[in-house]
Amino acid sequence: MTVTKTETLPVRSGDDVVRVRQRVRALAVEIGLGLVDQTKIITAASELARNTLDYGGGGDVCMEIVQAAMRKGLRLTFEDHGPGIADIEQAMTDHYTSGGGLGLGLGGAKRLSNEFHIESTPGSGTRVTIARWK
Amino acid sequence: MKTDGAEVLSKTVTQDEAAILDAWNAALREGTSLQSGRIREAELQTQVKAVFGQIRDALASGGLDADAAGFASLRETLADISRSRAIQGFTPTDTANFVFSLKEPIFDALKRMLDGDATALAAGVWAAGKVLDRLGLQTMEVFLASREEVIGRQGQEIAELSTPVVRLWDGILALPLIGTLDSARTGVVMENLLQAIVDEEAEIAIIDITGVPTVDTLVAQHLLKTVAAARLMGADCIVSGIRPQIAQTMVHLGVELNVVSKATLADAFAVALKRTGRKVVRQQAPAEERR
Amino acid sequence: MDRIPILKLGGALIVTIQVDMHDRLALALEEDLTAMIARTSARGVLIEISALEIVDSFIGRMLVSIAAVSRVLDAETVVAGMRPAVAITLVELGLELTGIKTALNVERGMALIQARLSEEDDGHESDRDRHEN
Numbered sequence: 001m002t003v004t005k006t007e008t009l010p011v012r013s014g015d016d017v018v019r020v021r022q023r024v025r026a027l028a029v030e031i032g033l034g035l036v037d038q039t040k041i042i043t044a045a046s047e048l049a050r051n052t053l054d055y056g057g058g059g060d061v062c063m064e065i066v067q068a069a070m071r072k073g074l075r076l077t078f079e080d081h082g083p084g085i086a087d088i089e090q091a092m093t094d095h096y097t098s099g100g101g102l103g104l105g106l107g108g109a110k111r112l113s114n115e116f117h118i119e120s121t122p123g124s125g126t127r128v129t130i131a132r133w134k
Numbered sequence: 135m136k137t138d139g140a141e142v143l144s145k146t147v148t149q150d151e152a153a154i155l156d157a158w159n160a161a162l163r164e165g166t167s168l169q170s171g172r173i174r175e176a177e178l179q180t181q182v183k184a185v186f187g188q189i190r191d192a193l194a195s196g197g198l199d200a201d202a203a204g205f206a207s208l209r210e211t212l213a214d215i216s217r218s219r220a221i222q223g224f225t226p227t228d229t230a231n232f233v234f235s236l237k238e239p240i241f242d243a244l245k246r247m248l249d250g251d252a253t254a255l256a257a258g259v260w261a262a263g264k265v266l267d268r269l270g271l272q273t274m275e276v277f278l279a280s281r282e283e284v285i286g287r288q289g290q291e292i293a294e295l296s297t298p299v300v301r302l303w304d305g306i307l308a309l310p311l312i313g314t315l316d317s318a319r320t321g322v323v324m325e326n327l328l329q330a331i332v333d334e335e336a337e338i339a340i341i342d343i344t345g346v347p348t349v350d351t352l353v354a355q356h357l358l359k360t361v362a363a364a365r366l367m368g369a370d371c372i373v374s375g376i377r378p379q380i381a382q383t384m385v386h387l388g389v390e391l392n393v394v395s396k397a398t399l400a401d402a403f404a405v406a407l408k409r410t411g412r413k414v415v416r417q418q419a420p421a422e423e424r425r
Numbered sequence: 426m427d428r429i430p431i432l433k434l435g436g437a438l439i440v441t442i443q444v445d446m447h448d449r450l451a452l453a454l455e456e457d458l459t460a461m462i463a464r465t466s467a468r469g470v471l472i473e474i475s476a477l478e479i480v481d482s483f484i485g486r487m488l489v490s491i492a493a494v495s496r497v498l499d500a501e502t503v504v505a506g507m508r509p510a511v512a513i514t515l516v517e518l519g520l521e522l523t524g525i526k527t528a529l530n531v532e533r534g535m536a537l538i539q540a541r542l543s544e545e546d547d548g549h550e551s552d553r554d555r556h557e558n
Contacts, residue, residue: 014448021445021479036325039479039510043518046481070279094519104482108518328509335529363512368505368527368534 001068012058044112047105056080073133081125139261144193150243157239200268220280299330312345320356344375374402437469469538475506505534
């Protein structure tokens, strides 16, 4: 698997969330994702960006276009240095929330992506990676 | 004295061009490509000429690495050729032989050129083998990739063909599903149906599953998702054609299909008409009118 | 700060969302709508979202909470014109728009609201303490 393009954006304010959505859309169009897949990955990105902002106290997102064999994909990595998640399994559960949201962010983002990976260390931050393949 | 295989090869190919080309064309003529009638001799000769010219130039630019920049245009030409072979339905053997059948003519040319100098001959043969094998493999890779592309596209087409959305009446759509539903196909089904709802401004969509052999938890989930998405857009769905055995299995599996369901498409259509404020009535005494 | 305009038409309020919703805009809309329902005693709220390319859980929550607040103020909320891709994504996300009616387009949405208005005018007008005009 090779990375053919990389971009990094900050996620520190509500406006950044909108900017992340716009860039994700542009990249999704660039790799030729269909309309529904575009909408899915943009929505997933929006959820994760808001998590990064609300629960992680802000961070960055790294957006990559990846190529594996014949397929192109879009991989997004959201990283923050916030309090981290002590119980990932619980955080993944639908409707569980620690901060007044709907509790659909992580589980929803997972369902909207082809690949989902989360790692978190309490006290030092969280990193969530999702990918959607064409 | 150390003999450079690449140099020997390049020199041979340049100097003995006409003879090699003739022999290559002859070898191809004996192959099965032409007999299958998928390509005409003139076209084949044009390709032979183009490829040979580029091999000669690539070798002259130095090196035997077929993945190097000097071979770029040759690789492209070969890729084009094998792509069209894949689409025209050539066998893998025919496609690979296009390159491999150049081996013998080149080996013969090397023999003529280096008569007696065994070391140089060995180096030249090795060099030719190395380049042509790599080119042959590249050809196969493109061939397979193109075939996969064709298969992928056909799969997509089948999925789309097998899920026609039909308009039963103003604002009433039907989607007769036939065959097994997997998640890839459901995706296409869902998109087609929802787009048709928008295009036709349909209030009610009937999903008829008479032709679906089994309904397991996954299929039920897919159906429910489609119904839920349609509802979000402001349209209602009715599921029809759940066969008795399927209904039984579903109950045993604990699958709840929490939607309006009717036994047959006709029943569902009647409900749809009623909901949109219409009904079907028999024409008054048609028999008497005819008398 | 930009705000999304709210139109009043008969007993209904109409909002069409034409821009990429950012969070402040969503919150402002919720506030404005609530104030406007109270001020005009509107009985229906129509939110047209056919231009909206995504609805994430934040915007979804905004819609649900507008509907809930409206209901308390005796107005019904109809969301009209959701795109297919958005609907599929919302279902996959697991978001249910509880308490919200949906319609294919503005016309159908208005018809839903009108139906409710006329139903009540026929039936229970005397039950209600309504202050119109």
